[in-house]
Structures are given as C-alpha cells and as structure tokens.
C-alpha cells in the first residue's frame with residue numbers, strides 16, 4: 278500500500294515542475310550558440326563556387342606577338358601540323374585531295390604523298406621513325422615510315438579521327454568531342470581518356486593538337502582560339518586567343534579556320550597556320566593581365 282502511494286506523489290511533483298522545465302528548455306534553445314551556427318552553415322553552403330573554385334585555379338588568358346612569318350600553300354586544307362628535326366609535317370584533308378607532306382620552313386625540299394580518294398586526312402604526329410596520320414570518319418590511322426614516307430601499316434580506332442600528338446610516351450588523339458584519348462604508341466591500344474573542362478564547362482570540338490611543355494594545346498574547331506589542357510586530368514590551364522590573327526589572314530571561306538599548331542621543342546618555337554592560309558606564323562605568347 279505504501280509503495281502504491283509513493284508513485285502518485287512522484288507524478289504530482291513532476292507535474293508541478295513541468296511548465297518551468299519546458300520554459301527552461303525553450304529558453305535554452307532560444308539563446309543557444311547552436312541557433313546561430315545553423316544560418317552560418319547555410320550561408321557558407323549557398324556561396325557560389327566555394328572550395329571547388331579555390332581548388333581549381335581560373336585558366337590563364339594569353340594573346341600573342343608575331344616573331345616571324347613563312348609562306349604556306351594556300352591550297353592546303355590543313356588538318357595536321359607538326360615539326361621535327363628542322364622539317365614541317367603537314368596533313369591535309371578533303372576527299373580526293375588529302376595528302377601528307379614534308380617541307381622546310383623556307384618551303385624547300387617538298388615531299389608530298391597523296392592519300393587514296395576515300396580517305397579524308399586529319400591529324401599528323403611524328404613519333405620516332407614513324408609519321409602517324411588519322412583519317413576523319415574511316416576509323417583508320419595510317420603509319421608512314423618517316424624516312425621514305427611510305428605507308429607501312431594501319432590501325433583502327435572506335436571514334437572519328439580529328440587531331441593527334443604525343444607526350445613522348447603515349448599518342449594523344451581528339452575526335453571532335455571534349456574527350457582526349459591516349460593510345461599505346463606501339464600497339465595503338467587505348468590506355469585512357471580524359472574529359473576536358475574549364476571549371477564546370479566541358480570544352481568540345483577539340484581539333485588539331487600539339488604537346489607543348491607539359492600541356493596539350495588544341496584548336497577549337499571554328500573558334501580561332503587554342504585551349505591549353507593539363508593532360509593529367511583534363512583541366513583547362515589557359516586560353517590563347519588568335520581570332521585577330523585569323524581575321525586578318527584567313528580567306529573569307531568559313532571553312533578556312535585556324536587549324537595548325539606545330540612546336541619546335543629544340544628551339545622552343547611555336548608555329549601557327551590554318552586551312553588555306555597563305556602564311557605560317559611563329560608566335561610568342563603574351564599573358565593578359
């Protein structure tokens with residue numbers, strides 16, 4: 278009986294203090310530092326960019342100076358352009374007109390090979406004793422003996438072929454999308470792909486390529502500007518605006534866009550041209566503030 282009575286006493290005491298306890302808890306919540314922390318967290322999360330932007334530096338912007346000019350065949354529909362041991366190698370396109378050619382900067386010693394009419398020639402790179410040339414939609418790469426300029430083999434790839442270059446270890450090719458594909462230079466087997474992006478924006482229509490001091494440079498088709506890409510992750514490290522050069526030197530034909538980057542790594546010289554341009558330009562970068 279005694280135990281039975283004790284229980285209601287406790288309940289009564291609880292009931293008496295309950296309003297005060299509830300008020301106390303409400304006051305605690307009202308003035309708790311945690312109350313002020315919640316909006317702070319929300320504000321931080323709502324700020325645009327945030328940590329991602331901090332971890333991904335904004336791409337540098339470059340202009341150019343012209344160092345020298347050289348003649349270029351105004352009939353050449355340039356699709357591939359590179360430099361090795363004092364010679365320019367150029368691949369041209371269009372069905373029935375595609376070629377591979379080798380010539381000095383002065384225009385002497387021209388050697389020219391015609392591709393079969395069913396190939397539309399694209400990017401060109403020199404790797405060791407071979408010259409490798411892509412074709413646009415035939416999914417076929419042509420491997421030329423560098424000395425004789427004769428085709429010694431071919432290989433297949435799964436995409437369109439646009440530009441090609443190499444970093445000394447792997448071939449790097451573009452296909453008109455935002456992806457660069459890395460191939461084994463001996464087996465031509467795909468080893469990896471990267472997606473090129475400037476911040477959150479994918480950069481598509483990557484065209485003629487050149488490997489320059491650790492970065493992959495790519496013409497953007499029909500934009501007359503070059504994007505500089507970190508080959509480790511596809512991050513855009515810089516932009517080179519050549520629209521002024523293109524406007525002053527390209528023919529009025531809308532197809533005659535900037536599309537040739539050749540790098541003389543021995544002498545650190547950059548050569549630029551375009552489809553049916555009359556000139557090749559050696560340029561020097563000028564960083565924009």
Ligand SMILES: [Ca+2]
Pocket residue numbers: 357358359401441442485486487537538539
């Ligand atoms: Ca090139």
